[in-house]
Amino acid sequence: MLVAAQAREVRKDDRIERLEKLVAAFKQAAFGRKSEKADPEQFDLALEDLETAVAAVHAEDEADSASGKPHSKPRAANRGSLPAHLPRIEEIIEPESLICTCGGGLHCIGEDVSERLDVVPAQFRVIVTRRPKYACRACTDGVSQAAAPARLIHAGLPTEATIAHVLVSKYADHLPLYRQAQIMSRQGIDLDRSTLADWVGRAAFELRPVFDALIADLKRSTKLFMDETRAPVLDPGSRKTKTGYFWALARDDRPWGGGAPPGVAFTYAPGRGGQHAERILQGFTGILQVDGYAGYNRLIAPDRVGPDIRLAYCWAHARRKLVEITRTGSAPIAEEGVKRIGELYRIEAELRGLTSEARLVGRQERSAPLVANMRTRLTQHRARVAGKSPLGEALAYIAKYWDGLCLFLTDGRIEIDNNSAERSIRPIALNRKNALVAGHDAGAENWATIASLIETCKLNSIDPLAYLTATLTAIVTGHAEPD
Known part of the structure; x- marks a missing residue:
């Protein structure tokens, strides 16, 4: 019987491990490095279902632990934190009796405090506006009444x-x-x-x-x-x-x-x-x-x-074309290009947040020599690669837009890529999928x-x-x- 219980625990641990590996793989595809991403939206539902399955297995494990069965391993969970601006509704739970077994009174020596997130479901309500009418009993000058408040929808409900x-x-x-x-x-x-x-x-x-x-x-x-x-x-x-x-x-x-x-x-x-x-x-x-x-x-x-x-x-688009080639098999030239562009991105990460002047100085000192060397290699590779091959077309794309790609070396305000616009337009694409x-x-x-x-x-x-x-x-x- 003990052997059977141990076997069940091993199977449960294996199931948890498999599910967690799947979750990690989906997260990598959705949120990992740009070159490793797939379309995150196609994974949303599957990722939610996987995380739900992991939580259910952990709940089963915790229930077994509460009933006296051996607990396999503690669960590492990010339970988040509750922001300070949320209203707090305090409840104090007192012991059933404040009289000690010896007959004396109990005194508070401290407390344990915990917080849980509660929700009040969205509730519609009706705003009733009354405008009393007033008239004078002594004359017939008319009726006095406050003007109706303006509405966006004339005579409408909302x-x-x-x-x-x-x-x-x-x-x-x-x-x-x-x-x-x-x-x-x-x-x-x-x-x-x-x-x-x-x-x-x-x-x-x-x-x-x-x-x-x-x-x-x-x-x-x-x-x-x-x-x-x-x-x-x-x-x-x-x-x-x-x-x-x-x-x-x-x-x-x-x-x-x-x-x-x-x-x-x-x-x-x-x-x-x-x-x-x-x-x-x-x-x-x-x-x-x-x-x-x-x-x-x-x-x-x-x-x-x-x-x-x-x-x-945008260097991200140039890199993307090379990354697509590396995914189809061995491609040393494309891999070299991805690596060189990655070096530019590492420099940009270190310069982010500095003034435009400081960014320009850093780029001139560190990025400009890399770009110059990249130009030399680009010319050499284009002479050896068939122009209509996928690699030849990727190199031709980079060569065609070379001057614009290098413009970030002359102005610290310019970004290395167009990702700011792509991030801004992403919600439009998501809404399009729903509508x-x-x-x-x-x-x-x-x-x-x-x-x-x-x-x-x-x-x-x-x-x-x-x-x-x-x-x-x-x-x-x-x-x-x-x-």
Whole structure:
């Protein structure tokens, strides 16, 4: 019987070890080094299920321990910490009696304190506004009554806080409106999805001037990032979808201690042509950091009439092409390139947070010689490799954008890659997976407006719900007509 129990413990330990190795593998794929990542979103559900399975096995183990069975090994768990700003509800648990067995009174000599995270489920409530009417008994001068408070939705049900909650749930938490309607219905609030859509559309209209101010502020900068991502949109005439694009224009000066706050503005366009980037950037002069998409070449065409724009390119994209080659087999030249680019990234990690001047000095002293040597090796390898081979095409890509790749060596404000824009645009891609398509071009434009404000809040560590509530309330107070 003892042997059987020991065998069960061994099997349990093996099961825990296998599950934990799977969890570690999934985390590596989702959150590991860029060159080792896969698409993190495809692992989310599987990772949750695996972690749930690990927790269930540990719970079984702890239950066995409580019942007197031998405990296999202690569980190492990160139980987190509870922030100080959360309200505390204290409960004091006293012994059943404060009388000692000898008959004397017990005195407090200390206490054990523990904290647990509790939740009060979201609760809808009704704001009842009463406006008494007053009249004079001595004359007939009329009735006196306070003016009705302004509302974002004329004669509508929601407060501005409710509308902000719907916006954040849809564009930050990726809950489509029909799911929000289902959640509300569980509390007896029967609202049609089209009603919520009306709230969102009216809010987007009122928030448009705020978005316009955001993108105007970004274009006053002299260093920005830009990226684009697909936005499938329904095409009612053909009963199919067409492919539009969200263009992200982002600013993030935090790596070099710049004074301008970070921000991102998304603009919907019906295509990916360079003319859309040119239209969005109208009025901008300075350095634009982008990937190697050819559409951006329009911005630096010799015959272009307009503000001067210089393109800084992305080393992460150059490295990615080499990494893809190393995954298909032995590729010494590609592996050498990945290693050399990795050395540049290690230097950048050490320089991050310094002033732009200090970063420039560090790059000139440490990175510039590495890049110069890399250029020599690149020329040698291109002469030996077939131009149409995957490696030849990767080397040709690097050579084509070489000047823009090296621009970070001349200005401490420039980053080594375009990852700031890619991170900013990632929530758009996640929301696209949940919503599948935008209903029409106007819907995509509203999506871009609201997502811009929410993602800018997140970049500045501001609660989007609080910001949108305050902004919508200010708009209503200052502009909307009373009921």
